[in-house]
Amino acid sequence: MASITRSGSAHWEGGGKDGTGHVSTQSGVLKEAPYGFNARFGDGRGTNPEELIAAAHAGCFTMALAFQLAGAGLTAERMDTAAKLSMEQVEGGFRIVRVALTLKAKVPGCEEATFQELAATAKANCPVSKVLNAEITLEATLEG
Structure with missing residues (x-):
């Protein structure tokens, strides 16, 4: 398979705390979405890198699980995944220390043990x- 390349961009003006910026994606789904200090470290308007990573992780894992299920001859009726990313201040700055994925799924004909095994494989192997x-x-x- 050929290499896949995706891109995003960021624009920033000003200092760290008082500056503002925006991020965009190649697809245009995000187009000049605002971000800044208050959106990242407080409850200000806009997005931030960490919530984008969390959303990307939830999407990547869920799609990976759909492929795992398909490989086992199963199809999900629905899957809902939340990703809660935790960032902590460490020496030298901040670090993403953990992501807690929470999945609720309805997969007709799937046994619990098979479901857990496939979900664990998807978690370990999704690119994010x-x-x-x-x-x-x-x-x-x-879910039943």
């Missing part, structure tokens, strides 16, 4: 999990 230098946990619930 592989790039993060953080603890990744998973709470996977198979």
Whole structure:
């Protein structure tokens, strides 16, 4: 398979705390979405790198699980994943220390043990999990 390249961009003006910026994606889904100190470290308007990583991780893991299920001859009726990213101040700055994935899924015909095994494989092998230098946990619930 050929290499896949995706891109994003950021623009910033001003200092760290008083500056403002915006981020955009190649697809245009994000186009000049505002971000800044208050959106990142407080509850200000705009996005921030950490919530974008969390959303990317939730999406990547969920799609990876869909492929794992398909490989086992199963199809999810629905899967809902939340990713809660934790960033802590460490010596020299901040670090993403953990991502807690929480999944609720309805997969007709899937046994609990199979579901847990496939979910764990998806967690370990989705590209976003592989790039993060953080603890990744998973709470996977198979709904009846």
